[in-house]
Amino acid sequence: YKEIFRKGTIALLTTLGAGLLFGQENMMIAFVLVLGANTLGLQNLRIKTANKTLRLITFDLLIVCISFVASLNKWVALPINLITLFSIIYLTVSPYNQMSYKTFMMLFVFCQYTSIPLERLPNRFLMVIFTVTIIMVSLYLEQRRMKALLPPQVGVGFEMLYKQLLEMEAGRWEDGLSQEVSLQMSTLAYVIYNTSYKSYFTTY
Numbered sequence: 001y002k003e004i005f006r007k008g009t010i011a012l013l014t015t016l017g018a019g020l021l022f023g024q025e026n027m028m029i030a031f032v033l034v035l036g037a038n039t040l041g042l043q044n045l046r047i048k049t050a051n052k053t054l055r056l057i058t059f060d061l062l063i064v065c066i067s068f069v070a071s072l073n074k075w076v077a078l079p080i081n082l083i084t085l086f087s088i089i090y091l092t093v094s095p096y097n098q099m100s101y102k103t104f105m106m107l108f109v110f111c112q113y114t115s116i117p118l119e120r121l122p123n124r125f126l127m128v129i130f131t132v133t134i135i136m137v138s139l140y141l142e143q144r145r146m147k148a149l150l151p152p153q154v155g156v157g158f159e160m161l162y163k164q165l166l167e168m169e170a171g172r173w174e175d176g177l178s179q180e181v182s183l184q185m186s187t188l189a190y191v192i193y194n195t196s197y198k199s200y201f202t203t204y
Helices: 002-022 024-042 049-070 074-092 102-113 118-144 153-169 175-193
Strands: none
Touching (some): 024 118, 049 074, 049 102, 049 118, 074 102, 153 175
């Protein structure tokens, strides 16, 4: 409950801060950015922190920019929307996270819904940088409090695998243990993959 309360408080303050600094029309978009940035909490942000933050900011800014162009003309919007939505799914969906595209799609749609004139576009860009930076810094500081680079449940997977090897050596086999080991190994693969560091990928 403490972790949920802490993240909720940071999200609320960040959204309100974005609204006060950059205009009320950006509050809804700031909330979507908060949701999107928080999904990176599944990754190990102590590895290539700056790179991951800059990539997320760049991707969000690109979505905001494309959404602005699409909002200028309804005939231009149709092909842009189709191509962009497909591209977002293609670029963000991973073997271990099939739903990661949702917040980026929400960002694209909400930016069109709250369309702005050209002179307000730089202000929206600053709001994106402000919001994502605050959430990424908060996630990084939260993970810094953890001593281990990988979560403790990873060790459970190795322990269960060792137990299964002992059972096999003794000539026994337990279906329940096998299924549990498979689940734990999937969790391990998910954690390693979500470090988003090429040397540690389980797939290429």
